[in-house]
Amino acid sequence: MKLYYSPPSPFARKVIVAAYELGLIDRIALEKVAVTPVSQNDVVAAANPLAKVPTLVLDDGQAVFDSRLIVDYLDTLTDRSLAPREGPARWRALTELAQADGLLDAALLARYETMMRPQPLRWDEWTQGQLGKVRRALDAFEGSERRAGDDLGIADIGVACGLGYLDFRFPGEAWRDGRPRLTAFYETISQRPSWVATDPNG
Amino acid sequence: MKLYYSPPSPFARKVIVAAYELGLIDRIALEKVAVTPVSQNDVVAAANPLAKVPTLVLDDGQAVFDSRLIVDYLDTLTDRSLAPREGPARWRALTELAQADGLLDAALLARYETMMRPQPLRWDEWTQGQLGKVRRALDAFEGSERRAGDDLGIADIGVACGLGYLDFRFPGEAWRDGRPRLTAFYETISQRPSWVATDPNG
Numbered sequence: 294m295k296l297y298y299s300p301p302s303p304f305a306r307k308v309i310v311a312a313y314e315l316g317l318i319d320r321i322a323l324e325k326v327a328v329t330p331v332s333q334n335d336v337v338a339a340a341n342p343l344a345k346v347p348t349l350v351l352d353d354g355q356a357v358f359d360s361r362l363i364v365d366y367l368d369t370l371t372d373r374s375l376a377p378r379e380g381p382a383r384w385r386a387l388t389e390l391a392q393a394d395g396l397l398d399a400a401l402l403a404r405y406e407t408m409m410r411p412q413p414l415r416w417d418e419w420t421q422g423q424l425g426k427v428r429r430a431l432d433a434f435e436g437s438e439r440r441a442g443d444d445l446g447i448a449d450i451g452v453a454c455g456l457g458y459l460d461f462r463f464p465g466e467a468w469r470d471g472r473p474r475l476t477a478f479y480e481t482i483s484q485r486p487s488w489v490a491t492d493p494n495g
Numbered sequence: 496m497k498l499y500y501s502p503p504s505p506f507a508r509k510v511i512v513a514a515y516e517l518g519l520i521d522r523i524a525l526e527k528v529a530v531t532p533v534s535q536n537d538v539v540a541a542a543n544p545l546a547k548v549p550t551l552v553l554d555d556g557q558a559v560f561d562s563r564l565i566v567d568y569l570d571t572l573t574d575r576s577l578a579p580r581e582g583p584a585r586w587r588a589l590t591e592l593a594q595a596d597g598l599l600d601a602a603l604l605a606r607y608e609t610m611m612r613p614q615p616l617r618w619d620e621w622t623q624g625q626l627g628k629v630r631r632a633l634d635a636f637e638g639s640e641r642r643a644g645d646d647l648g649i650a651d652i653g654v655a656c657g658l659g660y661l662d663f664r665f666p667g668e669a670w671r672d673g674r675p676r677l678t679a680f681y682e683t684i685s686q687r688p689s690w691v692a693t694d695p696n697g
Contacts, residue, residue, distance in 0.1 A: 331624040342631035343597035357586050359593045361563070366586055384559050384568055391561045395545040405621075416616045419607075422533040429544035 295322045296363075297337050297348045301493045303397050303458040304360040305347040310450050311364045313487030315371045321349075330405060361394060364447055375447040386448050389437065392430055393451030397458060399426040404462050427466075430455070435472040441481035453482045461493050497524045498565075499539050499550045503695045505599050505660040506562040507549040512652050513566045515689030517573050523551075532607060563596060566649055577649040588650050591639065594632055595653030599660060601628040606664050629668075632657070637674040643683035655684045663695050 296312075298305035312318045328334045328346055338344040340356045349357040349366070357366050368375050376390075377383040403423040406415055440449050456479045459468050469476040482488060489495075498514075500507035514520045530536045530548055540546040542558045551559040551568070559568050570577050578592075579585040605625040608617055642651050658681045661670050671678040684690060691697075 331620045333624075333627060338631060341594075342635040343594060343601070343628050344631070345597065351586075355583065355587060355590075357590050359597065362586070362589050362593050365589075369581075379571075381557065384553075384564070385557060387564050387567075388557075388559050391564050392543075392545060395547065395561065399545070410618055410621065414616045414618045416612055418533045419612065422535075425535060426545050429540060429546070433544040 294320060294352060295324055295350045297324050297326050297340065297350075298346050299326055299328060300491075301461070302346050303401075303454045303461075304394070306457070306491045306493070307450055307454045308347045308349070308360050308363045308367070309491050310454070310487045311367055311375055311447065313490060314375065314445065314450070314485075315367055315373055317367055317370060329409065331409070361390065364450075368447070375445075375450070377446075386446055389434075389448035390451045392433065393448060393455050396427050396430040396455040397451075399423040399430075400455070400458055400463065403427070424466075427455075427459070431468055431472060431475065435475050439474070439478040441478050441485075445482065449478075449482065453479060453488065457483070457488075457493075496522060496554060497526055497552045499526050499528050499542065499552075500548050501528055501530060502693075503663070504548050505603075505656045505663075506596070508659070508693045508695070509652055509656045510549045510551070510562050510565045510569070511693050512656070512689045513569055513577055513649065515692060516577065516647065516652070516687075517569055517575055519569055519572060531611065533611070563592065566652075570649070577647075577652070579648075588648055591636075591650035592653045594635065595650060595657050598629050598632040598657040599653075601625040601632075602657070602660055602665065605629070626668075629657075629661070633670055633674060633677065637677050641676070641680040643680050643687075647684065651680075651684065655681060655690065659685070659690075659695075 296308065298309065312321055326334055326337055326346060328337055328344060333344050337346065337348060340350050341348040341358050347358065347360050347363060349363045351357060357363055364375065376386050403420050406420045434452050439452060440446060456468060456475065459466050498510065500511065514523055528536055528539055528548060530539055530546060535546055539548065539550060542552050543550040543560050549560065549562050549565060551565045553559060559565055566577065578588050605622050608622045636654050641654060642648060658670060658677065661668050
């Protein structure tokens with residue numbers, strides 16, 4: 294399998310962390326690429342018309358994306374499972390993952406608005422609307438049960454990718470303030486080899 | 496079950512069309528709401544901190560979102576199945592669905608840019624970047640096998656929601672030009688009762 298990724302992408306990090314935790318990382322050839330919403334990458338676009346990372350390409354040439362589907366696919370390849378296979382626990386875990394992905398979508402849109410878009414064209418209401426989604430999701434996660442040990446699940450990885458991205462791109466956001474449980478969770482999970490190996494600053 | 500939706504949302508339409516096709520529509524209470532990225536809706540935010548539609552709330556109070564997870568959930572409730580349950584066919588179908596969702600994400604971002612954002616703050620490169628994703632996805636779908644009869648699948652519904660949204664919000668896009676197979680597919684699927692019942696102009 295080949296994975297198109299870029300080191301700063303939190304969605305790519307989610308996939309790579311999951312691959313580490315499932316013991317699959319050695320089966321994946323990591324191919325580093327650069328993509329932005331305003332500059333097409335032809336190599337990635339040939340596999341995925343949306344030209345986004347992460348995009349996985351299987352050995353038979355079939356592409357699998359987006360990040361959520363890639364982790365769902367990887368999760369079927371081993372006995373260890375990052376998401377409950379069925380029942381209410383599955384929908385609860387995958388809704389939490391969707392919430393973490395939504396936090397990241399909003400954070401990325403805020404990042405594009407405040408860093409990529411030419412300064413005179415920025416719209417503060419848009420940024421604040423997106424950051425509102427980020428903060429409400431953080432508050433919801435603060436009230437949830439998280440796991441940072443060997444029993445961690447895909448939603449835990451998603452939440453950690455959200456927190457790590459805020460540290461990486463929004464250091465002024467101070468997400469730890471008033472959120473002691475998330476702070477402790479992140480402190481623990483960020484010591485895992487899968488986390489250290491995927492540090493975007495590394 | 497209760498579904499928060501808004502009639503113009505193509506992601507909500509996808510869920511409702513799937514519910515019709517699965518014979519589940521009578522089990523879902525449709526609750527119409529208004530949401531935009533810059534105006535929080537407290538009712539929706541109470542169930543989903545991202546404050547997005549569609550959001551499904553189960554009878555026990557558990558929320559299920561986003562749209563992709565909702566259709567995946569609904570698909571487990573009946574014998575009729577909109578996605579292959581396993582194997583390569585599943586990953587192919589769900590990647591096509593992710594591609595249709597990505598087309599819609601890009602179209603919505605282009606719509607927000609050109610209609611919601613104050614005129615002096617618009618950035619044409621952003622709009623063109625998003626529309627590039629839309630057009631490459633359309634070209635990829637033109638080369639794919641689609642079904643518009645009783646054997647239609649979740650990716651077909653996703654593609655139709657993309658085409659319907661372009662007709663609804665981007666009438667100048669002329670997506671039919673040079674895409675005869677998608678044109679014929681849409682002509683057929685848009686006569687289905689599930690489609691007529693969810694017309695955003697209706």
